[in-house]
Ligand SMILES: Nc1ncnc2c1ncn2[C@@H]1O[C@H](COP(=O)(O)OP(=O)(O)OP(=O)(O)O)[C@@H](O)[C@H]1O
């Protein structure tokens with residue numbers, strides 16, 4: 001299937017990632033499928049260790065192919081990135097698909113000026129003069145809201161605030177006009193006000209450059225403000241996936257309910273914050289049946305035995321992986337219903 005005609009940028013099918021280790025095989029990502037279109041923000045949420053980063057690293061081709069067993073398809077503009085020769089992949093990575101990480105210090109070298117690092121990213125894929133690359137770096141820094149970009153480009157990373165460093169990372173990601181921007185916890189290290197500014201910047205960049213954004217976060221509140229689609233992951237699997245409006249108005253999976261009940265940032269109808277008890281399972285030996293069943297308040301007979309497939313309970317609903325009866329999903333989901341900014345209109 002060609003994906004370039006209908007606005008679909010990325011079509012991921014059955015992505016599975018296993019790490020063989022001395023303790024056994026870690027099932028980091030199991031059978032993950034989703035797609036991303038231009039102008040779309042896909043929010044990927046789930047607790048620590050749910051496979052969010054590994055999924056994106058697999059898509060970016062950043063996992064060591066020798067030490068990782070990856071299967072499935074990652075179709076980008078009609079080409080399967082998982083089978084692409086490394087040289088072709090290198091051409092796409094950082095150019096057509098760019099990534100912004102949680103920790104800008106992991107990507108910005110402390111000893112080089114911010115502008116120089118962006119200029120170097122320019123010359124990595126483009127045959128332009130040093131002056132032109134520098135001018136482009138300044139232009140991009142200005143574009144992402146760095147004041148006095150011309151002089152600030154000469155600063156070293158430690159002279160930037162956390163929010164400015166994250167802006168610089170976004171500038172670096174935009175160097176080659178990518179079609180997809182993958183942001184992995186872009187605001188986790190920032191305070192709340194700056195967080196909101198960075199999320200707003202990502203949205204502006206998405207509209208302006210007409211790109212698709214994958215926004216990875218453990219915070220459903222961040223996703224509630226921006227995402228068009230939401231994928232909820234747990235233990236390397238998709239628990240629930242659908243249009244953001246549906247996920248927030250009628251969440252169908254007990255794990256999503258647990259996340260919503262425990263999020264201070266969500267406009268809530270239930271008053272008390274209730275954390276999800278227990279912790280995610282080891283992916284060396286995930287529990288049989290539904291991986292969430294040991295922590296699930298709604299579990300019943302089939303849950304420890306049969307793994308629920310990711311299917312849509314009704315045509316008008318979105319897919320979830322849960323055995324509960326539909327009327328219970330509706331009833332319990334309605335208690336967590338969140339009206340997002342703009343949805344009321
Ligand atoms: N190279 C590796 N070798 C073995 N296991 C790994 C490796 N990389 C990741 N894992 C495991 O894969 C699982 C998924 O990790 P991943 O980093 O994708 O989680 P995450 O959802 O991004 O979590 P966080 O919110 O903490 O960033 C974890 O159990 C992690 O320990």
Ligand SMILES: [Mg+2]
Nearest residue numbers: 052053054184
């Ligand atoms: Mg991660």
